[in-house]
Amino acid sequence: MISLKKDLNDKQLEQIFDQLKSVADLNNLLDIKIRLEEISSVHSVYVARKWPNNLELDIRLEKAIAYWNDDAYINDRGEVFIADYLVGGDLPQLYGPKGSAPRVMEVYQQFNRVLFKSGNVMKLLKLNDRGAWEFHDSSGTKIFLGNEDIRERLQRTVDILYEIENESLGTPKLIDARYNNGVAVEWNNKLEIAKNSKLQRDVSL
Structure with missing residues (x-):
């Protein structure tokens, strides 16, 4: 028995x-x-x-922390596993090349701690084949960090998001933090450059 x-x-x-x-x-x-x-x-x-x-x-x-790519789950140690019967619910989505799961989970946990302090959470994190990082926050904003100085760029993004919220400017569609001294913010067909942590609305496309 x-x-x-x-x-x-x-x-x-x-x-x-x-x-x-x-x-x-x-x-x-x-x-x-x-x-x-x-x-x-x-x-x-x-x-x-x-x-x-x-x-x-x-x-x-195994406890699923997030979806991994489009066909698996990932735990908090960055180990990928298959479980067709699991119901993921509102799990975040992580993407990365083969063999990158531990690194992606590590960065996800680090980034989420920073975002959580500002009342935000990460819904999607992607590492592409070129080593560049992209994530989507809980409001649906896409953030591009590139492949260099990603922690500094993340903090710059958090500062900008705080300023945007504080000034009630709405929800940006996209933030590109792949600049040395600022970020580019896209607002529904409008591009604004933010430098030195100040939103300067003098550049548009």
């Missing part, structure tokens, strides 16, 4: 029992643990034998 210490849904149970079928000897607790931890969505498994013939499984599932 097999008992589980964690409530699992039907699809999770099906995957667990399918994996157990590959275990030749159910008396081999280490083999059971190894086999079950091969499941991408399983973080760890504790296996115990209970008298007289009961097998107890304590299964810890």
